[in-house]
Amino acid sequence: MLSQQVLEALKHAGIEKLSRLQEEAAKRVLEGRNLLIIAPTGSGKTEAAITPILQRMVEERPEGIALVYITPLRALNRDMLRRLKAIAEELGFKIAVRHGDTSQSERSKQSRKPPHILVTTPETLQILFLGKNLRNALKNVRYVVVDEVHELADSERGIQLSVALERLRELARFQTIGLSATVSNPKRIAAFLGRNVEVIEGGEEKLYQYEVVKPEVCEEDSKLAEELFVDAEIAAQLRLIREIAEKHTSALIFVNTRQTAEALGLKLKKLLSVEVHHGSLSKEARIESENRFARGDLKALICTSSMELGIDIGHVDVVIQYNSPRQVSRLIQRVGRSGHKAGKVSKGCIIASSFDEILESWVIVKRAEEGLIEDETMHVMSLDTLANQIAAIALEYGRIRAEKVYSIIRRAYPYRGLSYEKFVEICEFLADGNVIAFDGEEIAPLRKTRRYFYDNISMIPDEKHYRVVDITTGKTIGVLDESFLSTFSGEVFAMKGELWRVVSVDDVVKVEPVAKEGDIPSWAGEEIPVPYEVAQDVGLLRLWIANMLRNEGREETIKALMEKFRTNRAACLEVFDVIEEHIKNFEVSSDRHITIESSGGVAIINACFGHRVNEALGRIVAMLLSARRGSNVAVEIDPYRIKLSPARAEEVKEVLLSIDSDAVEWLAERALIDTKLLQWKVINAARKFGYLSKDADLSRMNLRNLVLRLKDTPIYSEAVREIFVERFDVERVKEIVSKLGSEIGISVYGSLSPISLVPRQQAFDLLMPSKPTEAILAVFRRRLDEEFCILHCLNCGCTIRERVGSIDEVRCIRCGSKLVACVNARRSIEEFKKEELFRIANLVMSYGKKAVYAMNTHGVGAENAARILARFYPSERDFFLELLEAEKRYIRTRKFWD
Template sequence: MVKLADGLSREALDRLMNALKLAGIHELNELQKRAFKVILEGKDTLIVAPTGSGKTESAIIPIFYRMLLGEYEGIFLLYITPLKALNRDMLRRISTLAKELEISIAVRHGDTLSSERRKQSLRPPQVLITTPETLQILFQGRKLRKALKNVHYVVIDEIHEIADSERGVQLSIALERLREIASFTTIGLSATTKESISRLISENAVVIKDIRKKDYSFRVIQPEVIEDDKKISERLSIPQEISADLRTIKEIIEEHGSGLIFVNTRQTAEALGLRLKQIMDVEVHHGSLSREARLEAERKFMEGELKALICTSSMELGIDIGHVDVVIQYNSPREVTRLIQRVGRAGHSMERTSRGYILANSFDEIMESWIIAERALKGEIEDLTMHFNSLDVLANQISALALEYRDIDVAKAYEIIRRAYPYRNLEFDDFVKICEFLAEGHLIFFDGERISAKRKARRYFYDNISMIPDEKSYTVVDITTGRKIGKIDESFLSTFTGEVFAIKGELWRVLAVNDVVKVEPVVSEGEIPSWVGEEIPVPFEVAVEVGRLRRVIADRIRNTQDAKDYLLSRFETNEKAAETVIRTIKEHVEQKFEVPSDKVVTIEGGENTAVINACFGHKVNETLGRIIALLLTARKGRNVSIEIDPYRIKLTPASCEEVRDILLNLRREGVEELAERALLDTKLLQWKVIHSARKFGYLSKNFDLSRVNLSRLVVRLRDTPIYREAVREIFLEKMDIERSKEIIERLGKDLKIVVYNKLSPISLASREHSFDLLKPKKPLYLLLDIFKKRLENEVTVIHCINCGYTIRTPIRLIDRPECPRCKSGMIAAFNARRKLDEIPKRELYRIANLVLSHGKRAIIAMNTHGVGVENAARILSKYYRSEDDFYLELMEAERRYIRTRGFWD
């Protein structure tokens, strides 16, 4: 298995080999043999290999061998994973081997019982599996910090998952803090990543890539509608195209045996789950579900009770769920890395081909999927966008050092942090400014030379260990029924700018937001959500390639060459998908439009709207769109709204000429300043400032956002590190300043601009039809029926003006509006939530007169939310052709009230 080399112990090696055989490993593969040698030489290492290649064992086997050579106290191996679920998985995978070698092993994370923590502190395991966040806590415990001094190896599993986030930044500093007390070798493991990630491990890390070729098969299909789909469509009241999707998914799973169905958002997961469950056995798995629900779904799949699992990105990581035969990606995966990660879950070994199908239905989705699949086969994965000089992580780690050392020299603290790769260019003056800011907030003591922790520091540190934002959730209430339909996160409310959104497989329109979110079902056909969850951004390179492909197809159509044969020979796809793309581009060419591509930008107008067709991806289009909207708003003196996708920027109100003039007059020098100005007064910046303020300890973890004017808060913090950090994060995660500058320089030169005063077929091509998965919209008569029933069940108070008799009763039980005691018709009726002694006598007389004149209708009106005596009088004075018209008027009055008043008493 492994040849004896200088310094290798035959006894230890034999013992290891026997344990490996018992664990089911009879021979090391080439990757494991290469890693064995490099790791034993004590070199920091990055192992890059596909899922199923045995890369975990590549790291573990040489470390376990080293452990057999001597007696070691404390924690010998620190194994770090990005998810608690992976902690459980790792424990299961290496427990057998550890047990055979008499190596103690334990897991520690946020859910670890206090009794188990005490046990670990008193007698630390030789192998501790943990998360980046829990590692932060280990430095604070006296006994565990002592145990960390014996760490010889640190393994970071799925390193790509945290490398481009602030969790990765936090971990990189934690490793430098660990180097202050221990001498260790760092090993990173990743299925798909650029080699540049090795610098997070160390400047001189050795990169070991699996030389074996992993075979992938990607097929992009647009399902064709057949006779069976029409029946499913009628039964489930959904479009026939969606029926075809559901049938195709079921057929692929049945053909291959077992499969994962990946989607891009939790909303799509829920909606697809709702539909698929009606024709096959399937479960949903995503981060918003309870841990118990996720574990149960994993167990069922692993034990074969379930053949299919609908999942989001949480299942991309190497959680062991048993054998997967095929992966289905519903709509474009958006990124090459995601496609490889996801499809890599199928055929979980190097010897088997990983098979993946992408189901795409729209013009954009199909072309994007072709390009991503092609780039995946070539191994052209995206660069990571690392966070450099993150100020909120810096503040967090300065306080952590102050707590760990009680008192630390400023120069020493700076030196530790600057060794971390993301802070290698951090200026000392910038470091000092953060220290001063923390001192002003009474979190640390800082005199220019020493840093020490103040009383508030410990609470601040523990509240902000996680770099993932802590969020409150808000209950969503359907006003037509009064029932609770779910919860939405604080970040949704902070960034939501539209009206319609999806939850629990249905579309809802937001009417008001207070302590709860009031909504109504969407009734009108054709409405799509203006918020659909956190979309994965399509990279610049992918969007440009889509543009290039558009140009190639258009040229073939103009030159009467066979475009379909070209597409079917270049991509693994079906005829229906090729025909959909060709039809759209052919219509475009026949209508004498230039095709927007990698070399052409078109600006098209219609009904006070301008659409810029630009194949630059989400981040560049976001940058350009916000800048143009800002300048148009300044020019017009009224707000200009924007909608962005990877290939279009839609501006309203705007004319094509105005947009062209602004584009051609932009200069690269002003892009950054304009982009920042465009963020002011946006919910995106407000949310980021709130998140940043919490991370700096300026706002408490549980601060109630309803108590503060968010716009004023942003202005107040404009000259602080909090604001600078919020802008930095948006520029990195949502925008692309540098590429936008390059595009601006090319406009009108090698990047042609063409203007049309009408919209082209490509402008009007919809991106996806996921929303057709949602339940059929409730027809108006159905909503009206629900509304009537709710009012009939409202409890009203009947107060007799004549004799003073008062009774509470549901409206449905009222037959004749009169006093039960004296039979007088002068009765005041009002909702039971109001108190009699708080209603003025004059108002009671007015209500009684309305009841006397209009009977039960007046009682119903007075029990409709937001309809007071004035409104009731106006509504009751109208002529209605039918009872339904009367109720429609009440429904509209209630909606108006909720929209304008912003509360529901």
């Protein structure tokens, strides 16, 4: 099928022969068919698509852009460029990458002389339609490859892409080829790509090797805990990560949130040559980490989903997943990064230490081995994406009939059910906001249209970002979200696994490197939701373990679990300790049984239904309880618990049994009114519709009034629709409430069970020890002694800077007065009101050096210090323990930890 020229180019890139999958794909592509190629990671899907396309291009010798290669991640773009460049250039084709990181000079060059192959993202594809030269170049497109299509299909980015493909079909006739890892519903993914798309599943069977490990604490860990200022259990996890990485060539360490990546990086950098990689770091920082890792300069890379997709980093021979990966698809994708070649074993080790994390990891490993991947939740009829695309098409054509726009959009799979009436309603709403001109028959752009389009080109919910610049090098290291800066009251934070002191905040945040404790920034929309199917299996496994422990005893159960889940004894014992204690007095909450427990005004529904069901159900129950009580009932959820306060178990049961399944959708929407979740979604939808500008100052708005004002508009409808897709599983809640008390059993208790009380690990746990040892208290005290403070005499105004540890008696060196205020040198005296300085000086005069220590503890102000100092402490140890607890409380309750 392939010419000698193409075969030689493949050899030049290190490909000696095609696999069976690649041969089958080549045959069908050369026949002109549209394809979805589904195969495990590392099985050569890229080459399966590209090889026959290059053969056709060699025969056709096209002008302009013949192949558009679309990927969801910028890092993946860079990787594709590296991989394809060798083959393409050998055949005489120009290849270029274009995305948000591409320089202006490179963009201009591409516009003047378009490449034959363009590697891009869904967002950047939108822009290509608007440039005169590039739009003309798109008329030559004969092939479109969409890589990692499963990653796009379940998001609004995917909807935007599906419409863009239909717009491209207006300009050119092309073959579509989608590349995907294993998915649960191949037909739906194929339909998403376009019409008449055939599915090929195959590739050599990918071998995966998983294990789930809870590190056992050894003597070395206690010493390490002191050095790193963490719990011995956390030290054991860090030691195990180091040991695994050192036994292999190189490792990817996956975490679920950027906060955890930064916290882990901060500690692990003291043990291992490692860097942090995530989407909020700058392009330069990400590329530098990728290159250092590819060269072998780093032993490991700590990453989030930023390195999850098909980036060819072939020397990785182990993946470490820190805590449960939450989803089967994530585990397969992430572990597949190791042994990223056909025939090689992909090795993955999940390090899990808590009850939920271990059970969840066991279940996910088992489901992965059985090929049970969770369903993709696909966005359908997204109204803000529809608005975005109407404006984009208006800009592209200048003036166009509304019916024509409707026919283009309706061809896209997510809009196959769009009525003309709904389409016209959105056009009229946009026209009312002067986003477009619409006279009932034609659509045209206005002055505002272009600005609106560029402001909203990304369908990822946006908030204001601030660039972070290192003043010592002038380099941009990343971005901070508006929400972090608005709540950050310190001056030191972590980014790129390093600590930085804020020098100034303006349009950019200027920082300098520093070596001391700091805060971890927050980034919105982070936590990966645990699916219903996984949570149900966790419930089933809880019950199975409880029955095994009752009937077979500990040793037999350990043996069975170690064999079944390739786990270690310590992980089994962590789970057993909770379940053995639990079954003494409580039923086990499982896939078919919930328990409702209460104590001290707190009620917990133990329900193994996953994040989306528990969030919808929890908010409905909290709303109904609030209505009954006449006062607000707070709700917190995780995949296995709904916590309500104040509440009693019996009243929670009554409320649950009173819910009519037919009313669930209305109740779920009603429960959203006045929530931050709905307000945030309405703000984002309002921006996407052009109702609010991107730079609108939210602090000056009454957000509740904004929501109420937009109640009967497409903006509000879109906000609710998004929540129902991403956060609430309304259909399953309907099903569950109809089965409560019959197929789903309920037990009620007047106390909280061991399963209710087990916590999940957070990034915070990596930063501060939960059970301080003598050694950790000594480290804490040494840190306080090293702090600089300012001593300010309120009698003569003399001000000096001194280390806390060098202060014996607090007295003014100029006038001898004891009326001296002590504040941490991170703040200046000018920041304090006179009354507060007098209050601090009185505390120092009354309590001496103890007051100096209190005022130099993070998060302890004059009021908090007065409370701490007024207590009686049997020993000095107890005093420092209280200061450490105060600092931990401060960090825990900071808004960005929410």
